[in-house]
Amino acid sequence: MAHHESFEQHGHSGTSTTCRICSSPYSHEENPSVFRICSTCGYKILIVLLIIMIATSYVAWFGVL
Numbered sequence: 001m002a003h004h005e006s007f008e009q010h011g012h013s014g015t016s017t018t019c020r021i022c023s024s025p026y027s028h029e030e031n032p033s034v035f036r037i038c039s040t041c042g043y044k045i046l047i048v049l050l051i052i053m054i055a056t057s058y059v060a061w062f063g064v065l
Contacts, residue, residue: 018025019038026038033042 021041
């Protein structure tokens with residue numbers, strides 16, 4: 001039995017799934033994601049990481065904190 005056959009046998013269709021963060025349904029066919037995260041949550045995570053990187057570089061350059 002191939003891997004994808006055993007995956008489908010356990011009730012996983014692979015076409016429609018839910019986001020791991022917000023639990024909203026999305027289609028993996030339209031928005032392929034390795035981490036099973038919808039694009040809205042993905043953009044939110046990237047924005048937060050960008051703000052953290054900017055704050056870290058500010059602290060590194062000016063020694064604040």
